[in-house]
Amino acid sequence: MIYLRRLPRVRSAGLAVLWFGVALMVCPAATWAQRAPIIVASKPFGESFLLAEIFAQLLESRGFEVGRRFGLGATEIAFQALRTGAIDIYPEYTGTGLVAVLDRSPEGSAGNVFRTVSREFRERWGAHWLPPLGFENTYAIAVRRGSAEADSLRTLSDLARVADRYIGGFSPDFIGRTDGLPGLQTAYGLRVQAQRSLLQAVKYEALDRGEVDVVDGYSTDGRIDRYDFVVLEDDLDFFPPYEASPLVGRRLWETRPEAVRALSELAGMLDEGSMRTLNRRIEVDGEGLETVARDALTDMGLVAGPAIRIVRGVEARTGSLWVYLLDRRAEILDLTIRHILLVLVSLVGATLVAIPLGLILERGRRSAEAVIRVIGLFQTIPSIALLAFMIPLLGIGVVPALVALFLYSLFPILRNTYTGIIDADPAAVDSARSLGMTEGQILKYIRFPLAIPVIMAGVRTAAVITVGTATLAAFIGAGGLGDPIVAGLALSDSRMILSGAIPAAMLAFVVDGALGLLQKIVTPTGLEVAG
Amino acid sequence: MLDQASSTDGPALSAKDVVKRFGSAPVLDRVTLSLERGDIVALVGESGAGKTTLLRLFNRMISADSGEVCVGGRNVNTLNPVQLRRSIGYVQQEGGLIPHWTVLRNAALVPRLRGMASPDELASMALQLVGLPSEEFGNRRPHELSGGQRQRVALARALAAEPEIILLDEPFRALDAITRAELVEGVQGLLQEIGVTALLVTHDIRTALEIANRVAVLRGGRFEQIAPAAELRSSPASPYVQQLLHRAGEASTTAEGAAIGEASAR
Numbered sequence: 199m200i201y202l203r204r205l206p207r208v209r210s211a212g213l214a215v216l217w218f219g220v221a222l223m224v225c226p227a228a229t230w231a232q233r234a235p236i237i238v239a240s241k242p243f244g245e246s247f248l249l250a251e252i253f254a255q256l257l258e259s260r261g262f263e264v265g266r267r268f269g270l271g272a273t274e275i276a277f278q279a280l281r282t283g284a285i286d287i288y289p290e291y292t293g294t295g296l297v298a299v300l301d302r303s304p305e306g307s308a309g310n311v312f313r314t315v316s317r318e319f320r321e322r323w324g325a326h327w328l329p330p331l332g333f334e335n336t337y338a339i340a341v342r343r344g345s346a347e348a349d350s351l352r353t354l355s356d357l358a359r360v361a362d363r364y365i366g367g368f369s370p371d372f373i374g375r376t377d378g379l380p381g382l383q384t385a386y387g388l389r390v391q392a393q394r395s396l397l398q399a400v401k402y403e404a405l406d407r408g409e410v411d412v413v414d415g416y417s418t419d420g421r422i423d424r425y426d427f428v429v430l431e432d433d434l435d436f437f438p439p440y441e442a443s444p445l446v447g448r449r450l451w452e453t454r455p456e457a458v459r460a461l462s463e464l465a466g467m468l469d470e471g472s473m474r475t476l477n478r479r480i481e482v483d484g485e486g487l488e489t490v491a492r493d494a495l496t497d498m499g500l501v502a503g504p505a506i507r508i509v510r511g512v513e514a515r516t517g518s519l520w521v522y523l524l525d526r527r528a529e530i531l532d533l534t535i536r537h538i539l540l541v542l543v544s545l546v547g548a549t550l551v552a553i554p555l556g557l558i559l560e561r562g563r564r565s566a567e568a569v570i571r572v573i574g575l576f577q578t579i580p581s582i583a584l585l586a587f588m589i590p591l592l593g594i595g596v597v598p599a600l601v602a603l604f605l606y607s608l609f610p611i612l613r614n615t616y617t618g619i620i621d622a623d624p625a626a627v628d629s630a631r632s633l634g635m636t637e638g639q640i641l642k643y644i645r646f647p648l649a650i651p652v653i654m655a656g657v658r659t660a661a662v663i664t665v666g667t668a669t670l671a672a673f674i675g676a677g678g679l680g681d682p683i684v685a686g687l688a689l690s691d692s693r694m695i696l697s698g699a700i701p702a703a704m705l706a707f708v709v710d711g712a713l714g715l716l717q718k719i720v721t722p723t724g725l726e727v728a729g
Numbered sequence: 730m731l732d733q734a735s736s737t738d739g740p741a742l743s744a745k746d747v748v749k750r751f752g753s754a755p756v757l758d759r760v761t762l763s764l765e766r767g768d769i770v771a772l773v774g775e776s777g778a779g780k781t782t783l784l785r786l787f788n789r790m791i792s793a794d795s796g797e798v799c800v801g802g803r804n805v806n807t808l809n810p811v812q813l814r815r816s817i818g819y820v821q822q823e824g825g826l827i828p829h830w831t832v833l834r835n836a837a838l839v840p841r842l843r844g845m846a847s848p849d850e851l852a853s854m855a856l857q858l859v860g861l862p863s864e865e866f867g868n869r870r871p872h873e874l875s876g877g878q879r880q881r882v883a884l885a886r887a888l889a890a891e892p893e894i895i896l897l898d899e900p901f902r903a904l905d906a907i908t909r910a911e912l913v914e915g916v917q918g919l920l921q922e923i924g925v926t927a928l929l930v931t932h933d934i935r936t937a938l939e940i941a942n943r944v945a946v947l948r949g950g951r952f953e954q955i956a957p958a959a960e961l962r963s964s965p966a967s968p969y970v971q972q973l974l975h976r977a978g979e980a981s982t983t984a985e986g987a988a989i990g991e992a993s994a995r
Contacts, residue, residue: 623828625821625822625823625824625825626825626826626827626828627825628821628825629819629820629821629824629825629826629883630825630827630838631790631814632785632788632790632814632819632821632825632896633814633815633818633819633838633839633842633886633887634811634812634813634814634815634816634839634842634843635811635838635842636811639842643827644827647829648828648829722829723829723870724828724829724830724870724871724872725828725829
C-alpha cells in the first residue's frame with residue numbers, strides 16, 4: 199500500500215508547487231502595481247518594438263519607471279490588454295484602429311480617420327490617441343521585379359488581373375483583417391491562387407526565393423529596399439491612412455498627465471524617411487533596439503546626448519552565437535526559470551485535475567469518452583486563438599498563459615490515465631474481482647498502480663508540448679523563453695531567436711528526462727518487467 | 730464474519746434448470762448440477778460449451794437468466810456478491826496474480842479482505858501447502874516466478890482463507906506438458922487432503938479424469954453426461970463422450986470408440 203500512502207503526500211507537494219509557482223510569478227506583478235511603473239507594450243514586429251522602446255526611454259529620461267511588455271500577439275491582444283488596463287501604452291496605427299478595432303470600412307482622409315478613432319476610443323473605452331508621430335505606415339503589396347516586368351504590373355488593379363497565378367505570403371493579421379486580404383478581394387477582385395500565412399520576419403526572403411509571389415509589407419519597412427522588389431500602387435485608394443500614434447489607456451491618461459505630456463512631445467517628430475532609416479538600422483544592419491531608440495530620441499532633441507542608460511552597446515550580429523549566449527546568460531537564465539515555472543505550474547495543475555478525473559471516469563464509463571472528447575477539443579484550438587480568447591476573461595500576463603497551458607496539458611494526461619486504468623491487466627483485475635475485491639479496491643490497489651507507467655507517459659507528452667507552447671505565452675506578455683523568440687523574429691535577429699529556442703529545446707529534453715526518472719521512481723516494483 | 734458459503738444444509742454447489750444467454754444464443758440451456766461437500770467435479774467440454782459461464786454463476790461473476798444457482802443451499806441472488814466471492818476460492822487460467830505485489834501479499838489477499846487475524850501466517854501456510862515456502866518465495870514478485878510457480882501461488886491465494894469451496898478455471902492451460910503433469914498430480918492430492926469442494930473447468934478430459942471424482946461433460950450448453958471417472962470410461966453416455974475419450978486415448982474399447990467416433994463425425 200506504499201503508493202497509496204504516498205499519494206496524499208504527492209498531492210500536497212503538488213499543491214505546494216502550484217501555489218509557490220503562482221506566487222513567484224504573480225508577486226512581482228503585484229509589487230509593480232504598487233510602485234506603478236508605466237507598462238509600455240508593442241506588437242510583434244520591428245517598428246512596433248522600436249516605437250515602444252522610444253516611448254519607454256523617453257519616459258525613463260523623465261524619471262518615470264517603466265515596465266516593458268513587448269511583442270504582444272497582434273492587434274487583438276495588444277488592444278484588449280490596453281482596454282483591460284494590463285498595459286498603459288503601445289504604438290498603434292489609426293487605420294488599424296478604424297478597421298480592425300472599430301470594424302469600420304477603410305475610408306476617409308488621414309485627419310478624418312484620426313478624429314474618428316480619437317472620439318470613438320475615448321467614448322467607448324477611455325483610451326486616447328496622442329497626436330500622430332508624423333509618418334504613415336501603410337501596407338505595401340510587393341512582388342519580385344521579374345514578375346512585375348513579365349506581367350507588366352504597376353498597380354494593384356494590374357495584379358488583380360493575374361493574381362490567380364500568384365501564391366500569396368501574408369501575415370496572419372493581414373489575412374484576417376477587413377483592411378487586409380478580404381478587403382482587397384472585395385475592392386480589387388484580387389484572388390490569389392493560394393496563400394500561405396507567413397510571419398513578417400521570413401516573408402521577404404520567401405518572396406526573394408520564389409516560394410511565394412506576392413507579400414504584404416509595410417511602407418516604412420527597412421528591408422524592402424534591400425531586395426529587388428516592386429511595391430504596387432494602391433490605385434483605388436483602398437488602404438486607409440495608417441498614421442502611427444501612441445495609444446494610451448484610461449489609467450495612464452487619468453492618473454499620470456505629466457507622462458502623457460511627455461509622450462505628446464513626440465508628435466510630428468518622425469517622418470517616413472527617418473522611420474525607414476531607423477527600421478533599417480534594426481532589421482537590416484542589426485543594431486540594438488536600445489541604441490537605435492536612444493539615437494532617435496537624441497536626434498529629435500528630446501533627450502540630452504548619450505547620458506541615458508546604456509544597456510548593451512552596439513553589437514554587430516556577426517559575432518559568435520556562443521559569445522552572444524554567454525553575454526546574456528543572466529537574462530537567459532531568468533527567462534528559463536520563468537519558463538520552467540510556467541510549465542511546472544500548469545503541468546502540476548493539469549496533473550492534479552486530470553488524474554483524479556480519469557479515475558472518476560473509470561467509474562462512469564458511459565460518459566467517459568464524451569468527457570475526454572470535449573477536453574480534447576481544447577487541443578484543436580490554435581494556441582494564439584486560445585490565448586486571445588483568454589484576454590477578455592483574464593487579461594494578459596501570467597494568469598491567462600497558465601490557464602491556456604493548463605488546458606492544453608489536460609488532454610494527454612487524462613487520455614492516458616483513463617486508457618491506462620481501463621486497460622490494466624485484465625487477468626489481475628478479473629481474479630481480484632472474483633476473489634471479492636470491491637470495484638473501489640480494484641481501482642485503488644490494482645488499476646491505478648498498474649496504470650502509473652501509462653499515466654506518466656501522458657504527463658511526459660504534456661510536459662514536452664507545454665514547454666513548446668509556453669514560448670507562445672510571450673504573445674500575451676507572460677514572459678519566458680518566447681520573449682527572445684518573438685523579439686528576434688520581429689527584429690530579424692536570428693541569434694536572439696536562438697537564445698530562446700535553444701534553451702527551450704534543451705528544456706524539453708531535460709524535462710522529459712527528469713520525468714522519465716520520476717516515472718521509474720513512482721512505477722511500482724514488478725511492473726517494469728510485467729507491464 | 731459470516732461465511733456465506735459454509736451453511737450446512739443442502740449441497741455445497743447446485744444449479745437447477747439454469748439458462749444463460751449471451752445475445753440470443755443460449756450458452757447454458759437448462760443445466761442442472763449438484764456438488765456435495767468434498768465433491769471434486771470437473772466440467773469438460775470444448776471452448777464455447779459453457780463451462781466457464783457455469784463456473785462463474787457460482788460466485789456471481791455472471792447471473793443466470795433463469796433457474797436457480799445455490800451455494801451452501803442458499804440462492805446466490807440473496808447473497809452479497811462481494812462477501813460470497815470472498816468465501817469461495819478462485820483460480821483462473823493465467824493466474825491473475827497482482828503483478829506489483831509480492832508472492833506473500835498476493836497469497837494473503839483474501840484473508841486480508843475478510844479481515845481475518847494474521848493474514849500473512851495464513852498465506853505462509855497456504856504457500857507451504859503448494860510447495861513454495863514463503864521464506865524462499867514470499868518476497869518475490871510474480872514476474873520472478875515460472876509459469877507453474879505462478880499457478881501454485883494463485884492456488885495458495887485461493888486456499889489461504891481456508892474456503893470450503895474452490896472454483897478453478899483452466900488452471901493448467903497455460904503450462905507446458907511437464908509442468909502441467911506435475912501440478913495436476915499435486916493439486917489432485919491437495920484437494921483430496923484438505924477436503925475442499927472443488928469445481929474445475931478444463932478442456933482436457935485426461936486432467937479431468939485424473940483430478941475429479943466426477944466428470945461433467947458439457948456440449949453446446951447441455952450436459953451429455955455426469956458420472957464418476959470410472960463410469961465415464963466404461964460406459965460413455967453418448968457418441969460425443971465416446972469421441973472425447975477416444976481422442977484423449979482414454980477409451981476403454983478402442984475399436985468401438987473409433988467406429989462411433991467415425992459415425993458421429995459423419
